[in-house]
Amino acid sequence: MEKKWVLKEPVGLEFKKKYPEIPGVILQLLANRGLTEQTEINQFLSPEYDQDLLDPFLFPDMEKAVQRIYLAVENNEKIAIHGDYDADGITASVLVANVLKQMKADFEVYIPHRDKEGYGLNQKTVKYFAKKKVKLIITVDCAISNTEEVELAKKNGIDVIITDHHDQPLELPQPLAVIDPKVDQCNYPFKFLAGVGVAFKLAQAIVKKDQQNIFPEGFEKWLLDLVAIGTVADMMPLLAENRILVKYGLIVLNKSKRLGLKLLAENAGLLPVSEKDLINSENLGYNLGPRINAAGRMDHANAASFLLLSEDLDEAKKLAGQIEINNQDRQKLTDKIIDKVRQEIKDPEGKYLILAHGKNWPLGIIGLASGRLKDEYNLPVVIISKTKGRIVGSGRSIPEFNLIEALQKLDKYFETYGGHPGAAGFSLKNKKDLPEIEKQLLEIAAKELTGKDLRPKLDIEAELDLNELNWELFDQIEKFEPFGAANPKPVFLVKNLKVETIKTVGQDNKHLKLFLKQDNMVKSFGAIGFGFGHKIEEIKYGNTLDVVCEINLNEFNGNRSLELKINDLKKV
Secondary structure, eight states: OOOEEEEOOOOOHHHHHHOTTSOHHHHHHHHHTTOOSHHHHHHHHSOOHHHHSOOGGGSTTHHHHHHHHHHHHHTTOEEEEEOOSSHHHHHHHHHHHHHHHHTTOEEEEEOOOTTTTOSSOOHHHHHHHHHTTEEEEEEESOOTTOHHHHHHHHHTTOEEEEEOOSOOOSSOOOOSEEEOTTSTTOOOSOOOOOHHHHHHHHHHHHHHTOOSOOSOTTTGGGGHHHHHHHHHHTTOOOSHHHHHHHHHHHHHHTTOOOHHHHHHHHHTTOOOSSGGGSOOHHHIIIIIHHHHHHHHHHSOTHHHHHHHHOOOHHHHHHHHHHHHHHHHHHHHHHHHHHHHHHHHHOOOTTOSSEEEEEESOOHHHHHHHHHHHHHHHSSOEEEEEEETTEEEEEEEOOTTSOHHHHHHTTGGGEEEEEEETTEEEEEESOGGGHHHHHHHHHHHHHHHHTTSOOSOEEEEOEEOOGGGOSHHHHHHHHTTOSOBTTBOOOOEEEEEEEEEEEEEESGGGOEEEEEEEETTOSSOEEEEETTOGGGGGTOOTTOEEEEEEEEEEEEETTEEEEEEEEEEEEEO
């Protein structure tokens, strides 16, 4: 599918004059990330853990929460950590469990079942906690919408501390303490912590108030591996405080003492062989995070939390093996659903929204399949599953179509629904309403998208002259790591490149290998286009190309060179 190239607005002359010592390309990358002041730039390029992290007591209820936790430990009260079934919720649960274990607290970790219990606290769980004589519930990555459940807990003599990072609902619960940067009453300066990031701020505060030497020096830093995993897996913006947490978290992750994480990394092929093989934000997001998520998508997320908490090698091996099977099953089922949907839609021409159906497809998997199909067709996709007498749906959307707004127009049909513009899910009150819901969804999509340019966008950070590309510039680009949401790996436009050599490489000649140079250059640069092997039919020696690419380090037989990784290309 032809892509629409969208080049960021070039920075102005005044900005360049303000920082004459910084190369123009780097200034453009900083401006694209909203970094225009010296302090912001310094913190971004050289983040300091001790200096740049914010004080956890900037959360208004933090003091109250910490005092209550210390009191519960002192009085040997039963504490429940209530988490969520995704990687963010699991890592947050394990993080708080590590803190309470060090405090020798009486606690248990409770992760709900995705399909049977759903997201957040529910009344059945609160009643279970009451039976177990729980006196304090600490939620992580959930519960900011659980007003009724919090009231039920209070009636049963249970205090609740909510730690969450989701938006404030219309009615805010009234627990003992709310630690959530998104609620109106909170003036914490950074609003985009993951659930595990908020849990870490609670841990920081608990450690700060330690007056009995409970926590050894550096204790909190050894929690940062969990923070890195949850933050990257939940696709939170890797700027400001998140950037610091993930940057240092990756250092800890590569030295992690956790048996479970080492085994997961081994199964994912991420055990470091050399410095260049270390776990980074990219392979964490593609290899490690999905394995932790797979436990909750295919079975129960307890397997992942038990694995991350395990200190027994035999138990950890068994759990890691189970999660690897979950992950393989997740991949197979996702592929099966995608293939069935492709057969069902046949030709997307003229469609504005793709709708598909299946039986007994897990909610956690149809969301993944919707996302893959959305990327493939660049259209909103909603997949509906009929399972155990219920009808549930999950969708993913493109920037031009607000999926949650579309569902809000149909809210009378839903038992539950939620999400945001790009991803949403729902369950139906009555299955007989399904044809009407589908009809209206298609009508809404057609009305919204008719006449719009639906080519996929390829965002380009800056235009690059290859004369500017050298080791010094590459080293400065490397300072932008870790890459992720809101801080993607930089993508450049390079114009008027002459094809010096061209061939196909790889299995079935899938990939394109070229040497390219601009007219005013003696030196040519190697370029690799993964999946571009078919272009050999139209591109020949001597052709001129415009290329959208990333700058990569190529190491082969002890030689190091800079290489262009092609994202797209056009003949000029």
